[in-house]
Amino acid sequence: MPFFQLSETDLGFPPAHFADEQGMIAVGGDLSGERLLTAYRNGIYFWFGPMDFIKWWSPDPRLLLVPEEAEAPEAVSPVPLSGLDVTYDQAFEPLLRRIQEAENQPPMAENWVTEEMIKAYLELFERGYAHSLEIRQGEDWIGGIFGISIGKAFFAEYTYSPQEGGATLALSLLAERLGKAGYHFIDVQKESIASRDIGFTEQSRMAYLDRVKAACEQS
Numbered sequence: 001m002p003f004f005q006l007s008e009t010d011l012g013f014p015p016a017h018f019a020d021e022q023g024m025i026a027v028g029g030d031l032s033g034e035r036l037l038t039a040y041r042n043g044i045y046f047w048f049g050p051m052d053f054i055k056w057w058s059p060d061p062r063l064l065l066v067p068e069e070a071e072a073p074e075a076v077s078p079v080p081l082s083g084l085d086v087t088y089d090q091a092f093e094p095l096l097r098r099i100q101e102a103e104n105q106p107p108m109a110e111n112w113v114t115e116e117m118i119k120a121y122l123e124l125f126e127r128g129y130a131h132s133l134e135i136r137q138g139e140d141w142i143g144g145i146f147g148i149s150i151g152k153a154f155f156a157e158y159t160y161s162p163q164e165g166g167a168t169l170a171l172s173l174l175a176e177r178l179g180k181a182g183y184h185f186i187d188v189q190k191e192s193i194a195s196r197d198i199g200f201t202e203q204s205r206m207a208y209l210d211r212v213k214a215a216c217e218q219s
Contacts, residue, residue, distance in 0.1 A: 003027055006056070011035045016043040016058035016209055023059030023190075030054070031120040033127060040148055040155050041216045043209045045189060050111045057189075060205035065171065065186040067179030071198040073172045078142075078165030085136045086173055092125050092132045095144045099158045113158075121157070124148060133174050135166060145170040147186075153215035154178055155187045168196050184215040 004014045006029035019025040025044060029035055031054065039045060039056060048055040073081060100113040124130035131154075132146040143166020147156040154174070159167035175186060175198075188200065203211065 006054075011038050013039060013042050013044055013056065017205060019058045019060070019205070023057045024055055025058050026056040027053040029056070031116055033120065033123045033129075036120060036124065036148070037129065037150065040150055040153075041212070043205070043212050045155065047189075050114070058205060059190045061202040062205060062208040063188045063190050063200050064203055064208070065175055065188060065198070065200055067175040067183055067186070069199040069201065070172055070175035070179075073169060073176055076165065076168045076172050076196075076198055078163060078169065079137065083137055084142060085134075085138075087134045087136075088177070089125075089131055091134045091144075092130070092146065093122060095132050095134055095146055095160060096121060098141065098144070098162075099146075099160050102160065102162075103158070121146070133170055133177070135170055135173070142166045143168075143170040145174055151216040152181075152183045152218040153185060153187065153212055154183055156189075168198060172198055184211065184218075187212070 003020065003024055004026040006013070006026050008030065011034055014025060016025060031046065044056050044058045046054055046056055096118055100118060103113045104111060121130050129148050129150065130146060131149050132144060134144045135142040141160065141162050143163065144160040145156060145167065146158060147154055156171070159170055161167035178186065
C-alpha cells in the first residue's frame with residue numbers, strides 16, 4: 001500500500017486505517033506542536049531513525065494500559081517505596097536529557113533522540129500537554145517516564161530505567177495517578193516501552209481509534 005506525503009503547511013493526516021501492514025501511514029511534515037497534537041488525537045505517532053524522513057505510524061493492534069488493570073506499584077517496585085522520591089513535572093527537561101543520553105548509545109544510533117524531538121517535547125511541556133514522572137532515591141535516579149496528555153488519554157513516549165525495574169515502576173506509578181484522575185488509558189503504542197507486562201491489553205486499530213477520540217474529547 002502506498003504511503004502519504006504530508007504537506008509542510010497542512011497539518012492534516014490521512015485516516016489512520018489507511019496504514020500499511022507495518023502500521024506506517026505517512027512521511028514528511030514536521031514536529032511542530034500542533035502537528036503532534038493532531039497526530040495523537042487521530043491515533044498516529046511519529047517514529048523514525050537518524051537521517052531519515054519523519055515517519056508516521058498507527059499500528060494494529062495497539063498496546064494499551066488501562067489504569068485500573070495495572071499492577072500496583074508495591075508489587076513491581078525493585079526497592080521499598082518508602083525510601084523513594086516520586087515527583088511529577090519537576091524535572092521534565094533533566095529527564096529528557098537523561099533519556100536522550102541513554103537512547104543515543106549502541107545498539108541505537110548516536111542521534112536517535114534528536115534536538116528537534118527535544119524541542120518539540122519541551123514546547124508541549126510549556127503548553128501543558130507533556131508531563132513527566134520522576135523517581136529518585138536521594139541524588140540517584142531510579143526511573144522515569146514522560147508522555148503527552150490530551151483530555152483523558154495519555155500517550156507514553158519514553159521511559160528511563162537506570163536501575164533494573166525503574167521503567168516498570170514508573171509506568172505503574174503513572175497508571176495509579178492517572179486512574180485517580182479518571183484517565184481512560186495509557187497508550188504505549190506497541191512493544192517498545194522498556195517495561196515488563198504489568199497488565200497491557202491489545203486493541204484493534206479500529207477499536208482504538210474510537211476509544212482515543214472519546215478520551216481526547218473528555219475534559
